[in-house]
Amino acid sequence: MPRARRRAGHRDRVRPVQLRGRDGRPAPTAPRPGRRDPQRRRLHAHLARARRHARRLRAAGRRGAPQQHPRARGDPPPVADRAPRLGPDQRLRLPRLPRRARPAARTAERRRRRVSAAPSRLARLRERLDALEVDALLVTAPANRRWLSGFTGSAGVLLVSTEAARIATDGRYHEQARLQASAFELVAAPLRRIESFAADLLAGLGGRAVGIEAAHLTVAEHAEWAEAIDALDPSDRPRLKPLRDAIEPLRAVKDAGELEAITRAVRLGDEAFAHAAAQLRPGVSERELAWEVQRYALEHGAQRLSFETIVAAGPHGSMAHARPRDVAVEAGQGVVMDLGVVVDGYCSDLTRTVFAGEPDERFARVYDAVLTAQTMAVERIEAGMSGAEAHAIAATVLAEAGCGEAFTHGLGHGVGLEVHEAPRLSADSGDVLADGHVVTVEPGAYFPGWGGVRIEDQCVMEDGRLRVLSRAPKLDLQVGPGVGVAS
Numbered sequence: 001m002p003r004a005r006r007r008a009g010h011r012d013r014v015r016p017v018q019l020r021g022r023d024g025r026p027a028p029t030a031p032r033p034g035r036r037d038p039q040r041r042r043l044h045a046h047l048a049r050a051r052r053h054a055r056r057l058r059a060a061g062r063r064g065a066p067q068q069h070p071r072a073r074g075d076p077p078p079v080a081d082r083a084p085r086l087g088p089d090q091r092l093r094l095p096r097l098p099r100r101a102r103p104a105a106r107t108a109e110r111r112r113r114r115v116s117a118a119p120s121r122l123a124r125l126r127e128r129l130d131a132l133e134v135d136a137l138l139v140t141a142p143a144n145r146r147w148l149s150g151f152t153g154s155a156g157v158l159l160v161s162t163e164a165a166r167i168a169t170d171g172r173y174h175e176q177a178r179l180q181a182s183a184f185e186l187v188a189a190p191l192r193r194i195e196s197f198a199a200d201l202l203a204g205l206g207g208r209a210v211g212i213e214a215a216h217l218t219v220a221e222h223a224e225w226a227e228a229i230d231a232l233d234p235s236d237r238p239r240l241k242p243l244r245d246a247i248e249p250l251r252a253v254k255d256a257g258e259l260e261a262i263t264r265a266v267r268l269g270d271e272a273f274a275h276a277a278a279q280l281r282p283g284v285s286e287r288e289l290a291w292e293v294q295r296y297a298l299e300h301g302a303q304r305l306s307f308e309t310i311v312a313a314g315p316h317g318s319m320a321h322a323r324p325r326d327v328a329v330e331a332g333q334g335v336v337m338d339l340g341v342v343v344d345g346y347c348s349d350l351t352r353t354v355f356a357g358e359p360d361e362r363f364a365r366v367y368d369a370v371l372t373a374q375t376m377a378v379e380r381i382e383a384g385m386s387g388a389e390a391h392a393i394a395a396t397v398l399a400e401a402g403c404g405e406a407f408t409h410g411l412g413h414g415v416g417l418e419v420h421e422a423p424r425l426s427a428d429s430g431d432v433l434a435d436g437h438v439v440t441v442e443p444g445a446y447f448p449g450w451g452g453v454r455i456e457d458q459c460v461m462e463d464g465r466l467r468v469l470s471r472a473p474k475l476d477l478q479v480g481p482g483v484g485v486a487s
Helices: 038-063 104-132 142-149 171-180 219-230 248-252 256-277 286-299 314-318 361-380 387-400
Strands: 136-139 157-161 165-169 185-188 209-213 239-243 310-313 334-339 341-343 350-355 412-414 421-425 438-441 444-447 451-454 457-462 465-468 477-480 483-485
Touching: 104 136, 104 142, 104 157, 104 248, 136 142, 142 157, 142 248, 165 171, 171 185, 219 239, 248 421, 256 286, 256 334, 256 341, 256 350, 256 457, 286 310, 286 334, 310 314, 310 451, 314 334, 314 444, 314 451, 334 451, 350 361, 350 451, 361 387, 361 438, 361 444, 361 451, 361 457, 387 421, 421 438
Parallel strands: 136 209, 165 185, 209 239
Antiparallel strands: 136 157, 157 165, 310 334, 334 350, 412 421, 412 438, 438 457, 444 451, 457 465, 477 483
16 A cells, blocks of 8 residues: 655645556546645635735725725726636535534533533532522532533532532443533442432531422432431431522523523524414414424524424414414414524523414404513513513503403513523512523413414513513514515
């Protein structure tokens, strides 16, 4: 086998073997690695000249010099004038990356940012332990576990005290835990049974109070923890204290990295809605529209959907959480579309109500009431307001429009690693809104036997006010012949 030739400044290359046919003539082979055909080289040269010309124009603009056409200075004519005309069989098929593909370096940098965030989140939780009146906290909720450590495996328990930070997981996830949760000491859990790792996980906490996430443990799991602790030496036994919302208030305030991921998810959700809305016409089924949302989202970078897409046409729209059916949309029906996607672990949530054909008077009246309620809520909600006060803004507008009884759910909820999280915007919510909260604002009106209207935007609280992240249109969007989108 011939040895590879090395030239200064070039990577090692192996000379390809020259194949020959039966007649002794060289057989046609693919181009040598690293070389382009002449047509491609000429095209790339034209593109390079165009980029250089654009840089010169930008530089001249910054210096205040007049931006002359290249022909006025004797430069080569623009690419559009000089590029070779290619026939249908000669057009180049340049490879295209997936729309949302990212360079590996950027992906790695984002992972590093998430891992480096763990110490600051640990510090925030440790400061909260005194308020919770515990010496340590067992973290079992998957979303809380990921937010605190960066660990995305499906099985694991965290132990956080003022002195220690440990993660217990089984052998499937040891390498993953070392990579993603580098701020945590790994405790092996070979049998995935609590008694197999409880002593190591709870070491040094004998006689002290350890909080457990009561809302995220089943009765059976709580009993298993109690049995495992009873099996420890009396001097090593901690006291378990059930807690609610130990970490959720911390998660509710999003940092810059989280907001970046949420914004990407919202943008993709907007695009998925636009794609599905473009398919809306009488005869298309609810399930087909839901599939278009899912297909577009997964093909353009979503990890998964935030929840099962809701598509409800006509009377079916009176159910706020209707499931799509194999039933065709009819002309003159309103269609509620509620969808969400997950990007880098973070969720989006968007609802629009569309109309197949020309909206009738009742639909227009109900739609106007819901849109007014949503607009007023977004404008008037501010930091320091409770979730109940925020809900009351939209509820009052709908009541004055005669739709008060038809508003059957809360105004909104927080969105992040989970599609429903703190804070809640509802009639009984005492959650206080603050900067960094990402919430939905989604009033609706539902009439059994007729249908419903819901409009939902995802917003972030900044400088005491809501800023809308969603960009999907709400009015005057034509999506096809004879089909109008009312949202």
